[in-house]
Amino acid sequence: NAGVTQTPKFQVLKTGQSMTLQCAQDMNHNSMYWYRQDPGMGLRLIYYSASEGTTDKGEVPNGYNVSRLNKREFSLRLESAAPSQTSVYFCASNEGETGELFFGEGSRLTVL
């Protein structure tokens, strides 16, 4: 079991460029999440998907789009990157009924 796998681990973008963060889980979980982590602010929920075919906004969705491609995969897209989106992004998954989220290793994004 690999758990939750995120790619890429590191990325540098210029303002206005677009990119997609990929996430896959092999635990057959129904729910998947994207968080961003900034210094001193903990983790903030960007988008989540309670089940395949559904997505919902979290606390900080502006500037992002998501796709729940199938039960395993949940991608996060930045259409026009801004310096304020410099952060570490974490994908997570769970069954949806318990709080035990399983996290990926994170993707460190820098927007210049």
Place this chain on the structure above:
Amino acid sequence: GESVGLHLPTLSVQEGDNSIINCAYSNSASDYFIWYKQESGKGPQFIIDIRSNMDKRQGQRVTVLLNKTVKHLSLQIAATQPGDSAVYFCAEINDYKLSFGAGTTVTVRA
């Protein structure tokens, strides 16, 4: 707005001593709380959870205490080890989504 937060951003503890990490929450409707540990360069890992119908729950070297009267949550780590150095987050469940506090960085002194 309602949020989950931690009292102190940093905690330095001597190896072998007990650690206590505190968290205050403001959403009185929350009924499920979790502690996560995040080591440098890694994603958060589940430590222990507690439901609002409990006051205390114990795990391996860890104990979580919940005081609903003052909306306070704490994590106690017994006999702190160097491997316990990490950032610790409390989180609350609301409509199946977790809200995290800012975290406490624990440093263990040899």
